[in-house]
Amino acid sequence: MKGAQFLLDARLALDVLSAADRIGLFAALSERPFHADALSRRCDLVPSRMRRLLRALEVLSLAQFTERGWISCGPVTAVRGLLVERDLVAALRSGPAVDASVSEDAAVLYQQGAIWLARMMAEPAAELAPSLSGLGPDVLELGAGAMPWGLALGDEVSLTGVDLPAVVHAVRDWVANQADVSWIEGDLFTVPLPKDHFDLVLVPNLLHLFSPSRNEALLRRAVAVTRRGGCVAIIDALRADGEPADRSRALYDMSLASRTGEGRVYDEAELRNWLKTVGLTPTTRVRTDVSPRMDLLLAVCT
Numbered sequence: 001m002k003g004a005q006f007l008l009d010a011r012l013a014l015d016v017l018s019a020a021d022r023i024g025l026f027a028a029l030s031e032r033p034f035h036a037d038a039l040s041r042r043c044d045l046v047p048s049r050m051r052r053l054l055r056a057l058e059v060l061s062l063a064q065f066t067e068r069g070w071i072s073c074g075p076v077t078a079v080r081g082l083l084v085e086r087d088l089v090a091a092l093r094s095g096p097a098v099d100a101s102v103s104e105d106a107a108v109l110y111q112q113g114a115i116w117l118a119r120m121m122a123e124p125a126a127e128l129a130p131s132l133s134g135l136g137p138d139v140l141e142l143g144a145g146a147m148p149w150g151l152a153l154g155d156e157v158s159l160t161g162v163d164l165p166a167v168v169h170a171v172r173d174w175v176a177n178q179a180d181v182s183w184i185e186g187d188l189f190t191v192p193l194p195k196d197h198f199d200l201v202l203v204p205n206l207l208h209l210f211s212p213s214r215n216e217a218l219l220r221r222a223v224a225v226t227r228r229g230g231c232v233a234i235i236d237a238l239r240a241d242g243e244p245a246d247r248s249r250a251l252y253d254m255s256l257a258s259r260t261g262e263g264r265v266y267d268e269a270e271l272r273n274w275l276k277t278v279g280l281t282p283t284t285r286v287r288t289d290v291s292p293r294m295d296l297l298l299a300v301c302t
């Protein structure tokens, strides 16, 4: 059956991750390198089974054997987030229990998850950085969370982030350890923002949370704060024009159903329409090779 091997592998990989998490293996590997025998004692597993578990993590690129012993590698923190249980049936029937399109709920969700999300986005952010650098020194990141996209631009830019007060409070120190940034705390849709001020406005991982009408309103705000000739960068998972069914995006759309009552994965054509309506002209289109595969649509403010 087509796709059955993928489903089987996905199910078994989640079992492996869950087991490694529950016996404390990820926690041990994040402390220091360990040899398999020491890990088996610490996690209370017979040595032969610990070695099999480590080999399974190795093929999933989450553990690696070095001269000093086993170490964790890859996006372990991000992967552990996959183990959080969500009730998709309840969400599909009556909407998500925590709805990120509502600011009070977004505050709860992202004060816990923003740093995790930033770690997961670090690789795509590094890949997109060359397409976003050199556009000017003043950069605003809307719905910044822990600011992965702005931080990837390095110290040649002056960064300002907008997010809800609880989220800024949760990420401020983590971000400050990496760069000197300014924060505007408040609701994206209403907080006062400086007009015609920024050279580049990032709208990353945001539009998928909201309805088309709110996205249009958000993009109007992005245009209002951008200097003439400046750019607005939409970074999101988009369904590209004429693209055949994309497994990752279809599954991601389902995962969005469990955390936003309004949003979804949008078609690129729909996004291009919003851009046109608010006076933005697309210039650059990139999809990252590294995962999670993210789409950049860069547009100039004319």
Ligand SMILES: C[S@@+](CC[C@H](N)C(=O)[O-])C[C@H]1O[C@@H](n2cnc3c(N)ncnc32)[C@H](O)[C@@H]1O
Pocket (backbone or CB within 6 Å): 100, 101, 102, 103, 106, 107, 110, 111, 114, 117, 118, 121, 142, 143, 144, 145, 146, 147, 148, 162, 163, 164, 167, 186, 187, 188, 189, 204, 205, 206, 209
């Ligand atoms: C999916 S996260 C993306 C975070 C970050 N841009 C990234 O790519 O890692 C959405 C972010 O938007 C923020 N957000 C959602 N609704 C908001 C609102 N009404 N006002 C301000 N920030 C909001 C959330 O707190 C969260 O940090």
